[in-house]
Amino acid sequence: MERLDRMIACLKQAGMRPKVDNFQQKLIIQKAMCLLSLLGMKTGYSFSLYVRGPYSPDLTKDLYAHTEQVEKLESSYKLNEKEVEMVEKVLEISDKLDPTMLEVAATYAFLWKGMGKNVKEALIELKRLKPFYSAAQIAVGVSRAKELFPPSEEEVKRMKAEMADWEAAAVEDMKY
Amino acid sequence: MNDQVIGLVGDSKALNSKIVSLPRLLILASLENLDEDGATYRELKAGLEMDDGILYSNLKALEAMGYLIEREIKLGKKKMASYCITDEGKQAFNAVKRWFKAWLRG
Numbered sequence: 430m431e432r433l434d435r436m437i438a439c440l441k442q443a444g445m446r447p448k449v450d451n452f453q454q455k456l457i458i459q460k461a462m463c464l465l466s467l468l469g470m471k472t473g474y475s476f477s478l479y480v481r482g483p484y485s486p487d488l489t490k491d492l493y494a495h496t497e498q499v500e501k502l503e504s505s506y507k508l509n510e511k512e513v514e515m516v517e518k519v520l521e522i523s524d525k526l527d528p529t530m531l532e533v534a535a536t537y538a539f540l541w542k543g544m545g546k547n548v549k550e551a552l553i554e555l556k557r558l559k560p561f562y563s564a565a566q567i568a569v570g571v572s573r574a575k576e577l578f579p580p581s582e583e584e585v586k587r588m589k590a591e592m593a594d595w596e597a598a599a600v601e602d603m604k605y
Numbered sequence: 606m607n608d609q610v611i612g613l614v615g616d617s618k619a620l621n622s623k624i625v626s627l628p629r630l631l632i633l634a635s636l637e638n639l640d641e642d643g644a645t646y647r648e649l650k651a652g653l654e655m656d657d658g659i660l661y662s663n664l665k666a667l668e669a670m671g672y673l674i675e676r677e678i679k680l681g682k683k684k685m686a687s688y689c690i691t692d693e694g695k696q697a698f699n700a701v702k703r704w705f706k707a708w709l710r711g
Contacts, residue, residue: 452678480652
């Protein structure tokens with residue numbers, strides 16, 4: 430099963446030692462795979478929004494159906510260069526798979542990039558779903574999620590155009 | 606009374622009417638696809654926007670019916686309660702869904 434092999438290869442690349450009966454480790458796997466999907470990796474898992482935030486029931490089914498293979502990290506799949514880069518990015522922004530960071534970042538990114546909410550709506554929904562995280566944890570998680578999805582050249586051009594009048598006014602103001 | 610209502614009355618005998626309340630249906634619906642993983646108390650409270658009194662009493666009621674299992678899980682250094690739906694819970698919830706669908710079809 431390619432999606433299972435690919436998922437195990439990602440865990441291996443991330444340096445995980447997964448234990449399938451461990452709630453925290455399953456949370457880490459769910460949120461990391463969600464971020465990888467949002468980054469464009471063809472993980473083979475589809476995620477939807479549940480009370481737990483983004484979650485893939487199929488991923489959980491695979492973990493339980495192939496526990497030994499997952500825990501022994503047995504996979505014949507070789508990640509390509511781009512996929513390795515994506516895993517490294519997720520590791521970097523999550524402080525090496527910190528569960529809180531992953532949960533906040535993945536939930537925000539899913540609301541924003543996966544469900545198409547704007548950044549303000551995504552933040553409001555994130556705070557509603559995860560009120561048990563502090564404002565600082567939310568702020569850091571959101572900022573890390575944004576690091577994963579830098580604006581495209583077109584978005585930068587549009588932002589620059591929107592800011593042009595303000596910049597001109599500021600320059601003018603500095604003359605006096 | 607028409608035939609449809611008679612049929613619905615007959616079908617309703619197979620339901621556990623104790624789960625037909627908004628909080629209980631929302632709890633079962635939110636746990637239905639989470640299988641063994643379930644959800645923590647705090648996730649249910651936030652996601653379903655229920656206050657502690659309503660959430661806790663309904664979780665306990667569903668647990669007493671054998672429809673939920675409570676587990677203690679560890680997240681970081683924190684220990685917390687997590688709930689998952691049982692097979693009996695799924696069956697009872699699906700029976701209610703089927704009944705509502707039959708009602709709406711009429």
